[in-house]
Amino acid sequence: MTSTFKPINPNDVKAVTCLGAGPIGAGWAAYFLAHGYTVTSYIHSLDEEPALRLLIENAWISLKQLGLSEGASLDNLTCTNNLKEAVSTADFIQESVPENIDLKQGVYAQLGDLAPTNVVIASSTSGLSMTDIQAHCATPLRTVVGHPFNPPYLLPLVEIVKGDQTAPEAVEWLVEFYKIAGKAPLVLRKEIPGFIATRLQEAIWREALHMVDNDEATVEEIDFAITNGPGPRWALMGPCLTFHNGGGEGGMAYNLDQFGPALKLPWTRLEAPELTKSLRNKMVDGCIREASDNDYITLSRARDEGLVAIQNALKNCKLPLT
Amino acid sequence: MTSTFKPINPNDVKAVTCLGAGPIGAGWAAYFLAHGYTVTSYIHSLDEEPALRLLIENAWISLKQLGLSEGASLDNLTCTNNLKEAVSTADFIQESVPENIDLKQGVYAQLGDLAPTNVVIASSTSGLSMTDIQAHCATPLRTVVGHPFNPPYLLPLVEIVKGDQTAPEAVEWLVEFYKIAGKAPLVLRKEIPGFIATRLQEAIWREALHMVDNDEATVEEIDFAITNGPGPRWALMGPCLTFHNGGGEGGMAYNLDQFGPALKLPWTRLEAPELTKSLRNKMVDGCIREASDNDYITLSRARDEGLVAIQNALKNCKLPLT
Numbered sequence A, B: 001m002t003s004t005f006k007p008i009n010p011n012d013v014k015a016v017t018c019l020g021a022g023p024i025g026a027g028w029a030a031y032f033l034a035h036g037y038t039v040t041s042y043i044h045s046l047d048e049e050p051a052l053r054l055l056i057e058n059a060w061i062s063l064k065q066l067g068l069s070e071g072a073s074l075d076n077l078t079c080t081n082n083l084k085e086a087v088s089t090a091d092f093i094q095e096s097v098p099e100n101i102d103l104k105q106g107v108y109a110q111l112g113d114l115a116p117t118n119v120v121i122a123s124s125t126s127g128l129s130m131t132d133i134q135a136h137c138a139t140p141l142r143t144v145v146g147h148p149f150n151p152p153y154l155l156p157l158v159e160i161v162k163g164d165q166t167a168p169e170a171v172e173w174l175v176e177f178y179k180i181a182g183k184a185p186l187v188l189r190k191e192i193p194g195f196i197a198t199r200l201q202e203a204i205w206r207e208a209l210h211m212v213d214n215d216e217a218t219v220e221e222i223d224f225a226i227t228n229g230p231g232p233r234w235a236l237m238g239p240c241l242t243f244h245n246g247g248g249e250g251g252m253a254y255n256l257d258q259f260g261p262a263l264k265l266p267w268t269r270l271e272a273p274e275l276t277k278s279l280r281n282k283m284v285d286g287c288i289r290e291a292s293d294n295d296y297i298t299l300s301r302a303r304d305e306g307l308v309a310i311q312n313a314l315k316n317c318k319l320p321l322t
Helices: A023-034 A046-066 A083-088 A101-114 A168-180 A197-213 A219-228 A230-236 A238-246 A248-264 A277-290 A296-314 B023-034 B046-066 B083-088 B101-114 B168-180 B197-213 B219-228 B230-236 B238-246 B248-264 B277-290 B296-314
Strands: A015-019 A038-042 A077-080 A092-095 A120-123 A143-148 A157-162 A184-187 B015-019 B038-042 B077-080 B092-095 B120-123 B143-148 B157-162 B184-187
Touching (some): A015 A023, A015 A083, A023 A038, A023 A046, A023 A092, A023 A143, A046 A077, A046 A296, A083 A101, A092 A101, A101 A120, A101 A143, A120 A168, A143 A168, A157 A168, A184 B219, A197 B219, A197 B230, A197 B238, A219 A230, A219 B157, A219 B238, A230 A238, A230 A296, A230 B197, A230 B219, A230 B296, A238 A248, A238 B197, A238 B219, A248 B277, A277 B248, A296 B230, A296 B296, B015 B023, B023 B038, B023 B046, B023 B092, B038 B083, B046 B077, B046 B296, B083 B101, B101 B143, B120 B168, B157 B168, B168 B184, B219 B230, B230 B238, B230 B296, B238 B248
Parallel strands (some): A015 A038, A038 A077, A092 A120, A120 A143, A157 A184, B015 B038, B038 B077, B092 B120, B120 B143, B157 B184
Antiparallel strands (some): A143 A157, B143 B157
16 A cells, blocks of 8 residues: 555645644644745534634734745635535645544544545644544555644644554655654654653643642742743743753753662652542632633643744754754 | 831832842842842852852843842842841841751841841742741741742742731731832741742653653643744743633633533543652753753853743833733
8 A cells, every 4th residue: 555655745845734723724724824835724503603703813823923934924824614625636635523433533544535545644642642542444555643732833742653554655744744844753763552742741730739638829820830940941941951951060861860760769659649629629720810701712822922922032043962 | 016017118229138048149240230239149158159159140141131229239249157147237138048947947036136027038949937936036027038040130029928926017018018129029828838930840840740640742742832832822822821712702701611522531641750860861861961051150041042042032012911
């Protein structure tokens, strides 16, 4: 079957089809539009179009601040609820339908027949495995996980994971295409649950829940500690290079040889806490307090402004060093 | 003894004494100088003075970029190896001697007698408890942990923890003083090992070590995933508000009610991995590769430039919302 998979040069991609009308599907559509592609958004029902366009217009504010590509325009967007029409002329497909394995398998069964076999299909799934998603797809060679970080129009990371039936050429193609499109692709060495970034997020999240559960810190105090402490270092260097630098002249070697034994100290709790009603309410109430009762849109605008500011600020910084 | 503890108005602090010639002690000295204070640096031996001044001059580059206070000058620094002289006229003392309990207890025994009893003494310790540190101090009421994040001249967080003998008034005073001096103080509700930010750092660190140990990701891939993914969100919002926002209109409540059960999935490994020679070398080699063989000073300059850029960028952003 590898012989039937002849993708076009990723530099020649012009038409991108995005499946899904939620924040991820809309975020991808906005991103590709801003990078000069023609975008077709497949939506389940045409009733979803106004909400989709609102999300895209909101993303556009930030994308303009970061700089649009030549020819980029919201006019290059078409919405359709006809799947065949949506994918038949696509050069690349980014699927972001809800995280439900039955639903995804059904969509890939259809896509496998409707989308030209030389077209790579990437799934935005954050938790499902491509091996499962591609199970009922007749042309699974070109199906790959391409998991973005929210919001996909501002955070560059895309984690790439193959399924059992995925062709290595599809992975290579996707890496090259995402790079051309300005993303930061990361190919996983193994198909591990949660991939890399979400697993690391989950680790911090569990310890945060324990702290709130034990009344050692509130939601606001945890966020205050991170944003004023390690957060900016993580945005800039990540956890490993931060500790390498923190080790002074001796770097990571000094750190590990000196503080290695501290690893075994019970500084973080091991298992996830029971999500009791009380813990649930402490988390929820704390977040509402911290957001000062502002709604989702207001909070998202503030987030986007901050992320644009960080991204623009780091454009002229020397990290990663070469 | 509370009756003998009459601190001056934190607004009237003019003379700050910093103990310690390492990156933390020097970082604090630079920070207070940049905020217009007169600083005395106590160093163990006068031989350490040139290295201390180099660290302070390096910090000064960034502090100037962030904006110096009126009257701020490197000329307001005095170095001495006479502890009595260093603390007898201080309005506030920030101690950053090496993390060794015997050493700290000895220093606090001396400080307890030499420093005027109305002067608050804050310890930069990241891992020791003030209850232990103040054990042999004759005037322990005014001794408090004031743990900064590295570099202390750029990251605002200071975690404040009392010991068993610390007066509540000393904690209140220290919070007010740090705020006046432009820091972001956070008082811990309980004396927990690692405080808040370091425990959260440790959680992410353990999972990162597991990934490297299992060849699921390299050092560079982990840092790449964080800096291009959740890192900028953590710098801006912290982990809780990020998930509140990620829940869409439904916020944290939607997230927990929907995804709560996923907490029990084995997404992060529970115990810390064995720090084998092989794991140690993978971490060390990966960091050296990632730093492209650049030395500590070059890497620190790049870090400082990035942190200044992030901090300046976020000055005009609306988070936290009010």
